[in-house]
Amino acid sequence: MSDQLRFGVIGAGRIGRLHIEHLMRRIPNTTVSVVSDVVRKAADSAAAEFGVPRVVGDAKELIRSPEVDAVVICSSTDTHAEFMIESARAGKHVFCEKPIALDLDAIDSALEEVDRAGVKLQIGFNRRFDSNYRRVWEHIGAGDVGDLHMVHIVSRDPAPPPIDYVKVSGGIFLDMAIHDFDMSRYLVGDEPETVYAVGGVRIDPQIGEAGDVDTAVCTLTFRNGVYVTIDNSRQAVFGYDQRVEAFGSGGMVRIDNNAENNAVLSTATAVQSDLPLNFFMERYIDSYIAELQAFVAAIENDEPTPVNGVDGRIPIIMGYAATKSLAEGRPVRMDEIAKM
């Protein structure tokens, strides 16, 4: 038992609890030794349910705990960078939910500390670990589609978040499309050069009043000549719409949505099947386990993590470029936002 990797989990909300469950029950040789939350009751409840032996109110106490080898940061976005810096300084490996921060300087400072400390850092872009997306990436990497020419990403949520969340979310590009920006880099295997975004309010006028859009399409150009389009919507009434298509000189690979069953009913009126999975935790549950397994493996083997600090930083720049593009009605170069 002494060779278990011991985690401290900061934040016992929905995602925090999920990580705790996986570390306690689904991933071999890991345990959660401490959990913290600003809402003490949330931490207590998670600890009780999954058998975490210690609960603290202060995240920094958790970070400093000698029984913590690695920290999982699931607290609110505005605390990520600070806790990352604290963890790095304490010599603890860090798994941090996206985004690192909405402020680019804060990101840069945090990443510098992590570099200096030499600890492992992984960002929670879980979709890279989903078996569908992973298979697309494998096919591209294996040359099965030849030279990549275009990627089309569809990413639509089943329903908009609460309007209070929208107001502080940073906007659709930094909050929602950020996963797709990451996916584009993951699949294209290079860096974006320009971002052109169009968008509007088609679903809920309140989202517009909050200064955001709920429907958007981004067109990206990459250094290696690949074009990427991203279709985003805050509401696909049929479920969580998460697909990608990659086309190249040798062919094409596509994935479709996942459903709970594949039963097809043919009646006198139609041929029909059930809707895709609706809830992101259900749709992506296995990817949450796989990303932590990869993090654990990187620590155990002292290898680079599969989603590093740069992978956390660039999608933020893309988000700002998209936001600027939408505002100005023109394609925006990545280097207008920040040095790449």
Place this chain on the structure above:
Amino acid sequence: MSDQLRFGVIGAGRIGRLHIEHLMRRIPNTTVSVVSDVVRKAADSAAAEFGVPRVVGDAKELIRSPEVDAVVICSSTDTHAEFMIESARAGKHVFCEKPIALDLDAIDSALEEVDRAGVKLQIGFNRRFDSNYRRVWEHIGAGDVGDLHMVHIVSRDPAPPPIDYVKVSGGIFLDMAIHDFDMSRYLVGDEPETVYAVGGVRIDPQIGEAGDVDTAVCTLTFRNGVYVTIDNSRQAVFGYDQRVEAFGSGGMVRIDNNAENNAVLSTATAVQSDLPLNFFMERYIDSYIAELQAFVAAIENDEPTPVNGVDGRIPIIMGYAATKSLAEGRPVRMDEIAKM
């Protein structure tokens, strides 16, 4: 914690370990308090991995343990009936892997003891709890296909079992088709009247030398006029081939195999996707959790279990009828084998 349902698991082989893992980690309010195996090391290993506090060598000691509320029987088939009787006499609920026994008298005796004791009994026909099969059953039950006319079941293993297992398996109908016989009753919602089986050795001559066939087709008639065909093979080279189609006056419902991903690759030569899942544990993993959850719910709510003793008995009769039909080249009535 005192309201947890405490299980004793007899047999720490592949299925036993799976049930232990699920009871310890995946199903709320359950625990495994004792595990036994005739191979002590197997029980020790399972106990260590999943944190089972007590290991015994003798299953009967497990059954009598006061810290055991319910028994899961995963030992070899020839011990099922005896342990079921012991458990019933000890007032313990029983979850028993299929088959109860290959001897019909033994089954009848065991079921009588269970009835007399009034304990819950559930048989491990897990496929009823798979989301695909369950959805077919729901559609039929909801009248979505109208009056049911025909069912076609495809059930093919990815590879034959070891020849030593084949020799003691009771034959393809009692060992493998038994799941499909159960499925036919589950979907048709009535009892079979006749069984007609054809079959032969097409995959491995050793299976023929062991007195069995590896390829078989059964045609069943049911009391309510439904016809069922079952395609069985010991080897589908493309993976675990598990499908069903139900047709009726109002339509049809079908399910297809499950794969790890749904990526479709189009190249200059073909449009292709990955093979279906190959391993039964991978394919049916969720159904193993769901069947135990249903068993727990039946105990907690003092309701009938969803797969009872009769459900365990009749597929055995069907297996004998199919075996006789194959030997004699004619349809065999169920009542030629045993009273229904």
Place this chain on the structure above:
Amino acid sequence: MSDQLRFGVIGAGRIGRLHIEHLMRRIPNTTVSVVSDVVRKAADSAAAEFGVPRVVGDAKELIRSPEVDAVVICSSTDTHAEFMIESARAGKHVFCEKPIALDLDAIDSALEEVDRAGVKLQIGFNRRFDSNYRRVWEHIGAGDVGDLHMVHIVSRDPAPPPIDYVKVSGGIFLDMAIHDFDMSRYLVGDEPETVYAVGGVRIDPQIGEAGDVDTAVCTLTFRNGVYVTIDNSRQAVFGYDQRVEAFGSGGMVRIDNNAENNAVLSTATAVQSDLPLNFFMERYIDSYIAELQAFVAAIENDEPTPVNGVDGRIPIIMGYAATKSLAEGRPVRMDEIAKM
């Protein structure tokens, strides 16, 4: 123009008109020089629509016409054998709609005359020329499924024929399943040994009163060890249900129904697509052209036709075997019906 193959078409009903249209408009180097029908108006109408220069009332006059090189027989079943004999004696090639006759002696006599005359004979089992079924046959022939073990055929009509037709049809096995019996021989590439049929009246009691069944399942064994099951129904409310699955040591090939479009609509309640094609002429239109093209090619190249007299005879024997099996509740050997 003088090298055109000149056809006489007997019978200007639905199928006759279709063949006339194809020979006049869709198949190169063929023409229809004479059409006949016992209902003179039908022949006149077809001639006018498609530009057939000559109409006669008497089929035998058509057969004897010097401007007729080949005869297409689409008249009522009871006249097929007689017109086939007349055509053979007149040295005309014959394309005959199925069945040749319901009387086996009549079939044998007709085939003898054809053999004696040395004319080409092709039977109208059009499904062999459908691109789906043809592809299954190609895959089997290419060894893509290895040694063939099982075939499952689904063949369900969208709606029962008029009850007056049912009464004279010869029963479901000789009228409807005959296409599937042909398909089984085509795909298996060998001859059947036994036929076991179950069936009943589930759709329309009038069909039962007419002495027939409307729902049936046949299980066939073939000389080469292949097992075939056939699901027949007079009514699939969702459309023309025409599918096949072939399984072997190396894999499996399946086909699905055809629809007019492949649009998939996802809404808040379901993922749905349009029904399969409903009408046999729509579903199989291309196969009707292809079978005549093959007949023309066989004549032009003096090669065997792809569906010969034996192919027309054996499905009739299978139909009688199935009828007898249903009546007697046992598998019937083909040689109980006729010499193979």
Place this chain on the structure above:
Amino acid sequence: MSDQLRFGVIGAGRIGRLHIEHLMRRIPNTTVSVVSDVVRKAADSAAAEFGVPRVVGDAKELIRSPEVDAVVICSSTDTHAEFMIESARAGKHVFCEKPIALDLDAIDSALEEVDRAGVKLQIGFNRRFDSNYRRVWEHIGAGDVGDLHMVHIVSRDPAPPPIDYVKVSGGIFLDMAIHDFDMSRYLVGDEPETVYAVGGVRIDPQIGEAGDVDTAVCTLTFRNGVYVTIDNSRQAVFGYDQRVEAFGSGGMVRIDNNAENNAVLSTATAVQSDLPLNFFMERYIDSYIAELQAFVAAIENDEPTPVNGVDGRIPIIMGYAATKSLAEGRPVRMDEIAKM
């Protein structure tokens, strides 16, 4: 016969012959009375094959012929406008292949003449008549996807045209994407406002040397707030890649490529099916018949044609906007090109 609609077909190339065949053989109550081609032999050959009674060398003679009610213009693009004007002045209805012209003034002049003459004009955007695209349009029109938010069009040819053709084609946007621009207007049901195009040479450097690109992505905004993306490639090695997806407040509708058969082969290595249809005539054959039927119906019923002069004009403007956008690296407003 006197109530047949009599066509003159200008141009007996691939498309011209196809229209002649359809008018002579597949569409009721139509005939082709005259065919012309600058290559007299081509016209002679088509006339002989399909039985067109008269051949002329001069298109204007054809237009003036009293036995011509309507003209089909399939000659080279640079002649379309002139023949359209001549036909209008002669009081003949016009079916004109796309594009009307590459010169906007020429288009405007031709459309004015057509308006003045009051003859029917239909442009050959055949894809609107394909059953897949038509079904998407129907679903949108029926409100099945609610308010339309986004459309994604995939349009990839199986192989680039000859380089000599590329040089005079007007570029990928005017030659190839024009079909997709038409499709976007057809599905969105409104006019575009801005076009943003990215593109490059990924397939054949000769295309670049000819001043064109072979790979391009367009992002369009429409007046009604719909966003459209178009993926174009001159080469999809797996076949003719022609798909569309329309997403809205109430759901989504998608279509897939068409294949010659739907056989699915599962082997030990993959689950695979045949490639999509490769040749545009094979893929879209039915749409060519349907568009002419619609033209005939419009004439017979004196109703507007379904694809009018404006429908022919605006995609040209879109093509110029895309060309300008690609050159200048910015979104271009439609009214920068021409008055809408």
